[in-house]
Amino acid sequence: MTTKQTVKVTVNGIAYERQVEPRLTLVDFLRHELHLGGTHVGCEHGVCGTCNILVDGKAVRSCLMLAVQVDGASLTTVEGLRNRDTGDLHPIQQAFVDEHGMQCGFCTPGFLMTTLELLRDNPNPSEADIKDALGGNLCRCTGYEAIMKSVRLAAKRVQEGQDIGLTHTD
Amino acid sequence: MSIEIPGLPEDMPGAELKYVGKDVKRIEDPGLVAGTVEFIDNLDLPNMAHCAMLRSPHPHARITGYDTSAAEALPGVAAVITGEDVKRWANPVTTAPEGWGSYCLAVDKVRFVGEPVVAVAAESRYIAEDALELVNVEYELLPVAATAEEAIKEGAPRLFEENESNVILSKTYDWGDVDQVFADADHVVSEAFSWNRVGANPMETFGCVSTWDTLNNSLTIHGSFQTPGFMALGRAFSLNLPTNKVKVVSHPHGGSFGGKGGPRGSEISSLLSRKAGGRAVKYIEDRVEYLLAGAGQSWDRRYDASLALKADGTVTGFKVKLLDDQGAGAEGYGTISIAKPIAAFTGCYRIEAARYDLNVVATNRAPTYPYRGYGPPPHNYVLESLMDIAAQKLGLDVAEIRRRNYIPPEAFPYTIPSGNEYDSGQYEVTLDAALDLADYKALREEQARAREEGRLVGIGVCSVVEPGVFDWNAYTTVGIQGIGVPEGAKVSVDIMGQITVTVGFSLEGQGQYTLAAQLVADFFGVDMASVRVAYAATDVAPPHFGPGGSRLGVAITGAVLGACRKIEEKFKLVTARLMQCEPAALELADGLVRIKGVPGAEMHIAQVAGTMLARSDLLPPGMEQSPEATYVWTAPGRTEPDEQGRCKSYLTAANACHVVM
Numbered sequence: 001m002t003t004k005q006t007v008k009v010t011v012n013g014i015a016y017e018r019q020v021e022p023r024l025t026l027v028d029f030l031r032h033e034l035h036l037g038g039t040h041v042g043c044e045h046g047v048c049g050t051c052n053i054l055v056d057g058k059a060v061r062s063c064l065m066l067a068v069q070v071d072g073a074s075l076t077t078v079e080g081l082r083n084r085d086t087g088d089l090h091p092i093q094q095a096f097v098d099e100h101g102m103q104c105g106f107c108t109p110g111f112l113m114t115t116l117e118l119l120r121d122n123p124n125p126s127e128a129d130i131k132d133a134l135g136g137n138l139c140r141c142t143g144y145e146a147i148m149k150s151v152r153l154a155a156k157r158v159q160e161g162q163d164i165g166l167t168h169t170d
Numbered sequence: 171m172s173i174e175i176p177g178l179p180e181d182m183p184g185a186e187l188k189y190v191g192k193d194v195k196r197i198e199d200p201g202l203v204a205g206t207v208e209f210i211d212n213l214d215l216p217n218m219a220h221c222a223m224l225r226s227p228h229p230h231a232r233i234t235g236y237d238t239s240a241a242e243a244l245p246g247v248a249a250v251i252t253g254e255d256v257k258r259w260a261n262p263v264t265t266a267p268e269g270w271g272s273y274c275l276a277v278d279k280v281r282f283v284g285e286p287v288v289a290v291a292a293e294s295r296y297i298a299e300d301a302l303e304l305v306n307v308e309y310e311l312l313p314v315a316a317t318a319e320e321a322i323k324e325g326a327p328r329l330f331e332e333n334e335s336n337v338i339l340s341k342t343y344d345w346g347d348v349d350q351v352f353a354d355a356d357h358v359v360s361e362a363f364s365w366n367r368v369g370a371n372p373m374e375t376f377g378c379v380s381t382w383d384t385l386n387n388s389l390t391i392h393g394s395f396q397t398p399g400f401m402a403l404g405r406a407f408s409l410n411l412p413t414n415k416v417k418v419v420s421h422p423h424g425g426s427f428g429g430k431g432g433p434r435g436s437e438i439s440s441l442l443s444r445k446a447g448g449r450a451v452k453y454i455e456d457r458v459e460y461l462l463a464g465a466g467q468s469w470d471r472r473y474d475a476s477l478a479l480k481a482d483g484t485v486t487g488f489k490v491k492l493l494d495d496q497g498a499g500a501e502g503y504g505t506i507s508i509a510k511p512i513a514a515f516t517g518c519y520r521i522e523a524a525r526y527d528l529n530v531v532a533t534n535r536a537p538t539y540p541y542r543g544y545g546p547p548p549h550n551y552v553l554e555s556l557m558d559i560a561a562q563k564l565g566l567d568v569a570e571i572r573r574r575n576y577i578p579p580e581a582f583p584y585t586i587p588s589g590n591e592y593d594s595g596q597y598e599v600t601l602d603a604a605l606d607l608a609d610y611k612a613l614r615e616e617q618a619r620a621r622e623e624g625r626l627v628g629i630g631v632c633s634v635v636e637p638g639v640f641d642w643n644a645y646t647t648v649g650i651q652g653i654g655v656p657e658g659a660k661v662s663v664d665i666m667g668q669i670t671v672t673v674g675f676s677l678e679g680q681g682q683y684t685l686a687a688q689l690v691a692d693f694f695g696v697d698m699a700s701v702r703v704a705y706a707a708t709d710v711a712p713p714h715f716g717p718g719g720s721r722l723g724v725a726i727t728g729a730v731l732g733a734c735r736k737i738e739e740k741f742k743l744v745t746a747r748l749m750q751c752e753p754a755a756l757e758l759a760d761g762l763v764r765i766k767g768v769p770g771a772e773m774h775i776a777q778v779a780g781t782m783l784a785r786s787d788l789l790p791p792g793m794e795q796s797p798e799a800t801y802v803w804t805a806p807g808r809t810e811p812d813e814q815g816r817c818k819s820y821l822t823a824a825n826a827c828h829v830v831m
Contacts, residue, residue, distance in 0.1 A: 037209075
């Protein structure tokens with residue numbers, strides 16, 4: 001054990017300040033210090049993408065970062081996707097529901113965050129673009145076909161004008 | 171009352187189907203995409219401690235001493251347990267066959283790499299893992315039985331020294347006159363096969379939170395349990411608790427595929443809670459633990475097998491000798507995986523006689539557990555490979571030899587030599603559909619062209635029967651007793667006409683909560699949004715098993731329809747009294763109990779439920795004030811096995827055909 005350090009971070013638009021050990025992983029920080037349990041832990045060594053979140057707009061494995069590394073950063077997790085006023089699902093979440101893009105749903109938050117990064121940067125992705133983006137996320141139930149459909153549907157809705165922007169992470 | 175499971179949506183009771191057989195959104199999904207579902211690691215109890223386990227680095231070794239004093243002295247550590255505590259407080263797990271179970275922590279010796287040896291509960295997982303580094307365990311290495319072949323040799327090191335050898339089970343079943351059909355055969359093809367260990371690897375590993383109430387001597391375990399009732403019963407036996415003092419709460423889990431297991435993790439966290447004076451203790455298996463020795467490994471097999479054939483390709487006999495490596499004992503009930511193939515031993519084919527020579531062996535490898543419907547794929551691999559070898563020998567097309575041997579549609583229900591009855595099947599239709607989809611003729615032409623160019627391209631055709639809805643009797647072979655696996659559901663209608671279905675299993679990914687809501691909504695003719703599906707923990711749930719053995723879609727359909735029928739019957743009695751008509755004049759549809767053919771003579775189900783709950787004076791004499799019902803469904807017609815293990819076991823016999831280039 002070592003001396004604790006201060007981490008100041010904004011998650012889904014809300015500012016937090018905590019004292020943490022330098023060895024605390026970012027995903028454990030989110031889950032157990034901030035009680036944001038939507039980001040799940042699959043492999044703990046950067047293989048499965050279940051714990052993906054956005055750090056300053058970029059998708060990262062939160063199991064491979066330490067909490068102290070995000071001091072001063074702005075984070076988005078799956079809890080930040082829904083409309084805070086209405087509780088409505090985000091267009092990407094709705095697309096996954098509409099196309100049955102999950103079975104057990106444990107890996108889904110990671111897929112959603114990866115898809116958010118993809119469609120924000122490339123609202124009209126090709127099949128190859130989608131496969132390339134999702135290549136770092138594992139699912140053991142679906143066989144991926146329904147996930148691909150979900151991303152295609154989300155992309156279509158973005159092209160039709162649905163807003164996937166998240167004002168608090170801009 | 172018996173419940174027929176609808177074979178098709180149109181066989182459902184009720185006038186108009188709005189949900190069954192239709193494309194509906196799963197009720198499970200909004201919570202899953204929102205990240206609000208309470209997977210086990212999202213559960214935090216007050217003052218909860220966290221468990222970490224020290225695991226054996228040796229495959230077989232005697233434990234000659236522990237030093238846990240430094241770990242116990244580390245600030246933040248709540249409890250440390252070793253095999254000494256476990257020997258005092260617990261029993262080895264029950265197994266089938268009996269006598270092949272280990273304690274949750276190694277007692278006296280370790281039998282596989284990754285076996286838990288010492289466990290710590292501390293304020294955080296980080297501190298618990300720090301404490302493990304301060305633990306010393308002394309070992310004296312023992313000789314190792316690394317493979318099944320080694321384990322059955324004379325003088326092999328014995329894993330369970332109280333048992334005479336490492337052979338867990340050895341028996342031979344003869345179904346029909348096997349020697350005769352082989353003697354009469356025009357051709358016999360034989361081959362040896364091996365199937366490597368596979369792993370389930372769900373995205374979420376096993377996890378649990380145990381709280382031992384030291385005042386009432388009772389235990390509550392929350393966890394990612396696939397079969398909560400079965401887990402509760404097993405923990406009561408292992409932890410010396412009365413069966414009604416162990417409560418298991420199953421949380422939604424991130425996949426299982428059979429490989430979630432959890433007996434050891436549950437017992438270790440429970441004993442840590444006991445030693446820590448009743449503090450809740452959470453154990454979350456990490457991925458490395460899961461891969462090393464979690465409950466996800468299965469099917470480690472060697473086969474010698476033969477087919478007897480007539481000159482025209484008719485298969486008359488099938489002999490299988492199996493050497494199955496269970497790993498270090500039978501703690502995971504992996505043994506049942508060698509029994510399930512009996513329910514579809516001869517696959518899709520009319521084969522007169524068969525022999526199953528079973529040899530199930532313990533080795534110094536991680537114990538195996540059930541996986542993916544309990545074990546037929548390696549057996550299918552053997553049978554289907556032999557069909558290919560036979561086709562090659564006889565110069566027949568691989569699709570043709572299968573076609574010639576299929577059980578014909580008019581033969582169903584069909585009893586296979588190993589005793590199970592297939593309810594139905596159209597194997598040739600399935601084959602033709604697969605051949606069409608693959609454009610088999612074009613594939614063969616492409617293959618021929620490739621061969622001309624000097625490239626070897628293979629085409630595989632494979633037909634299988636996958637038995638569904640398991641029954642305990644299918645596992646009599648390995649020593650499991652019982653016939654009938656109950657699955658219960660309670661359906662309640664409230665005073666506002668809202669309906670709640672209560673079941674004994676939680677979310678695993680297959681969508682059974684949605685199925686329950688579809689069935690109830692269509693049965694009563696109400697909106698699916700007015701149906702809620704709730705989970706009941708083992709202390710209050712009706713008899714249940716949960717998902718396993720490809721059963722729950724069928725079983726929960728039977729349970730829900732049964733409960734709905736019972737409510738319908740009560741509602742008609744109440745309504746008939748109020749409307750002064752015969753119950754038989756009434757029908758249930760559109761959320762109404764109404765007199766058939768008399769428009770407007772109707773009561774909404776909310777009014778009927780409200781009358782039952784609030785106007786006892788209006789009820790038929792003796793009627794309970796209870797607009798709810800529980801029904802426990804069991805597969806009908808299951809039979810007691812004979813001395814050759816033959817019985818009606820699995821209820822359904824699904825069929826698939828694969829064509830692959």
